[in-house]
Amino acid sequence: MRLKDKTAIITGGASGIGRAAVERFLEEGARVVIADYNQDQGEQLVSELTDHQGRVAFCQTDVSNEAQAKAAVAFTLETFGRIDILVNNAGITRDAMFTKMTEDQFDQVMDINVKGVFHMTHAALPHLIEQGSGKIINTSSVSGVYGNVGQTNYAASKAAVIGMTKSWAKELGRKGIQVNAVAPGFTATPMVEKMPEKIIGQMTSVVSLQRLAKPRDIANAYLFLASDEADYVHGHVLHVDGGIMM
Ligand SMILES: NC(=O)c1ccc[n+]([C@@H]2O[C@H](COP(=O)([O-])OP(=O)(O)OC[C@H]3O[C@@H](n4cnc5c(N)ncnc54)[C@H](O)[C@@H]3O)[C@@H](O)[C@H]2O)c1
Secondary structure, eight states: OTTTTOEEEEETTTSHHHHHHHHHHHHTTOEEEEEESOHHHHHHHHHHOGGGTTSEEEEEOOTTSHHHHHHHHHHHHHHHSOOOEEEEOOOOOOOOOGGGOOHHHHHHHHIIIIIHHHHHHHHHHHHHHHHTOEEEEEEOOHHHHHOOTTOHHHHHHHHHHHHHHHHHHHHHGGGTEEEEEEEEOSBOSHHHHTSOHHHHHHHHHTBTTSSOBOHHHHHHHHHHHHSGGGTTOOSOEEEESSOBOO
16 A cells, blocks of 8 residues: 555546546545645546545636645645645646647636645645655646647646646745656547547557556656655656657
8 A cells, every 4th residue: 555544635636537546546545635626527526436535536626726725735635634735636628739729728727727826835835844745746738848739828838837846845845845747649539539530540640559548647746746655756757658759
């Protein structure tokens, strides 16, 4: 049990990679709060996790809203008494070629992918600092590392996540708080499955392993960074992308 007696908040835990992380963390003994915008999907997931009742709870949260981020942290402390791990996984895309991209599409992605990470971490930090320990895992993307056609807003947001990760690693290491990021490659989740088949084919063709990631492939990277095995990994961006040559 790699996360026995640890408490984790996983944002965007109702779907895709976040959902796989919820399942993986529970399998390894953690207590988990799913902080997700989608109430139906979040509550449905909790009701399906029958083997882990009492160790998993849902808190409807819009991470882009400061008050709701604070409420998710307060809910976790009331429910499980502590927070050891924060996985800032919630994210959205609003893709368009740059000439057609609207300010609204840019702002929506920035609000959730960047400000959401800011608000959740801001809300959890006083507790982690008082505790003198904690692991923060931020979700970036290969798009944030290499850029991507049709994803100016998303790539900018995911590059910002790397910037925040490295800055927080510098500020918070001396307080006992570890901060890392995962940069997933193309992963078979609802975010990608809604794309045209042709685009999915093009995405797969640039992956050396010639397949999309499974959500569990990425969840396993979160698990590693959340576990004691990664106690000396800090300020790192872990690429989990099957070998992408963009
Ligand atoms: N799927 C990929 O190919 C891929 C690649 C690289 C990075 N990522 C990143 O991985 C993370 C998870 O992506 P996914 O593919 O599992 O997506 P997904 O769409 O399957 O799940 C995202 C979850 O986030 C939730 N969410 C959206 N807005 C929210 C908000 N404001 N507050 C709280 N929750 C909110 C949704 O309700 C959903 O449950 C995202 O940060 C995404 O950018 C995904």
